[in-house]
Amino acid sequence: MTPEPIPFNRPYATGAELAAIREAIDNGHLSAGGPFTRRCTAWLERQMGCTKALLTHSGTGALELAALLANVGPGDEVIMPSFTFVSTANAFVLRGAVPVFVDIRSDTLNLDETLIEDAITPRTKAVVPVHYAGVGCEMHAVMDVAGRHGALVIEDASHSLRATYRGRPLGSIGDLGILSFHETKNVHCGEGGVLLVRDPAWVGRAEVAHEKGTDRSRFLRGEVDKYTWSDLGSSYAPSEVNAAYLWVQLEASERISRERMQIWRRYHEALAPLEARGVLRRPTVPKDRQHQGHIYYVLVESLEARNALIGGLERRGVNAVFHYVPLHSSPAGQRYGRAHGDLRVTQSASDRLVRLPLWVGMTETDVERVVEAVSDVLEEAAASLAI
Numbered sequence: 001m002t003p004e005p006i007p008f009n010r011p012y013a014t015g016a017e018l019a020a021i022r023e024a025i026d027n028g029h030l031s032a033g034g035p036f037t038r039r040c041t042a043w044l045e046r047q048m049g050c051t052k053a054l055l056t057h058s059g060t061g062a063l064e065l066a067a068l069l070a071n072v073g074p075g076d077e078v079i080m081p082s083f084t085f086v087s088t089a090n091a092f093v094l095r096g097a098v099p100v101f102v103d104i105r106s107d108t109l110n111l112d113e114t115l116i117e118d119a120i121t122p123r124t125k126a127v128v129p130v131h132y133a134g135v136g137c138e139m140h141a142v143m144d145v146a147g148r149h150g151a152l153v154i155e156d157a158s159h160s161l162r163a164t165y166r167g168r169p170l171g172s173i174g175d176l177g178i179l180s181f182h183e184t185k186n187v188h189c190g191e192g193g194v195l196l197v198r199d200p201a202w203v204g205r206a207e208v209a210h211e212k213g214t215d216r217s218r219f220l221r222g223e224v225d226k227y228t229w230s231d232l233g234s235s236y237a238p239s240e241v242n243a244a245y246l247w248v249q250l251e252a253s254e255r256i257s258r259e260r261m262q263i264w265r266r267y268h269e270a271l272a273p274l275e276a277r278g279v280l281r282r283p284t285v286p287k288d289r290q291h292q293g294h295i296y297y298v299l300v301e302s303l304e305a306r307n308a309l310i311g312g313l314e315r316r317g318v319n320a321v322f323h324y325v326p327l328h329s330s331p332a333g334q335r336y337g338r339a340h341g342d343l344r345v346t347q348s349a350s351d352r353l354v355r356l357p358l359w360v361g362m363t364e365t366d367v368e369r370v371v372e373a374v375s376d377v378l379e380e381a382a383a384s385l386a387i
């Protein structure tokens with residue numbers, strides 16, 4: 001009997017979500033800003049150590065809000081990796097800005113901090129580090145170079161709830177940070193996100209932009225007696241139904257991280273012999289960074305080996321996927337962005353990376369099956385080369 005295929009991802013539910021959604025319905029407040037939204041934002045502000053957390057309908061929405069607050073306009077430049085999700089760039093392009101794509105480090109696959117300075121021009125308004133797989137970027141260097149050139153730092157911490165860099169939560173280090181609660185992320189509500197504001201001076205504008213350009217937040221606190229259109233903004237907040245689902249997940253987030261880390265470590269140990277024999281490379285996590293098992297990936301020899309591995313795993317009932325077609329080589333990236341340098345590491349990582357299944361509820365046997373399948377496919381490939 002062939003066992004059930006192992007999916008790449010299975011959106012997690014603790015089992016308590018439905019009762020929370022029921023409670024939201026019984027509260028008679030389903031639009032944004034109700035009791036569940038308040039619990040989520042208070043939790044996030046405490047956990048992240050930031051001044052203000054504003055829930056959004058997606059990580060993409062949070063990035064758009066950050067781009068709006070950063071006041072980037074036509075012709076302004078924003079430095080970011082090309083090895084990231086489209087929304088990192090799209091959010092700024094919507095404001096007329098030009099993404100300037102810089103290469104990544106070959107160890108963490110994060111923005112190469114040594115290349116930032118050379119990409120800076122008088123039009124550079126912001127640097128957007130993306131913490132791939134919840135492993136932090138070289139934040140001291142990023143903050144230093146941005147600070148010296150008067151550029152903002154906006155962290156795309158979509159992968160990174162509960163991950164830290166030298167003890168500090170990712171997403172709380174730059175001027176602004178965002179997290180995603182999409183169903184593929186560790187903690188989710190189907191679609192969701194949050195904008196994190198560190199500097200109290202930004203809070204007023206952030207609240208206005210988040211509330212369709214009105215001062216409704218101040219009105220609700222009784223600080224003004226009516227609310228009015230006061231600046232640019234849009235509708236970014238999620239409904240209480242989503243906030244209720246998210247609240248349950250935030251409360252369970254420590255356990256979720258722990259369980260994912262267990263699976264991550266199993267992969268890491270079991271794949272060590274294959275790395276020692278030079279048939280794949282495992283992820284690198286610098287000692288001063290804590291992650292939370294968001295992604296387990298391996299890097300193989302070439303694009304052909306990558307495709308063969310994904311195909312071979314599929315035939316063995318294991319759904320594995322690649323990650324990120326580089327933005328600088330995508331049609332919109334070429335139209336709206338600019339590559340700085342040759343982005344060799346980006347292209348190579350994109351060609352050679354395979355993400356393995358990782359979700360809460362995977363058993364030890366599941367992990368063993370994946371490891372055996374990886375090992376089988378790579379052995380076969382090595383044998384066919386030897387002939």
Ligand SMILES: *Cc1c(COP(=O)(O)O)cnc(C)c1O
Pocket residue numbers: 058059060061084085087088130156158159180181182192193
């Ligand atoms: C998931 C993700 C986002 C945001 O995605 P949403 O689906 O809009 O929540 C942004 N950047 C990166 C790097 C991501 O992985």
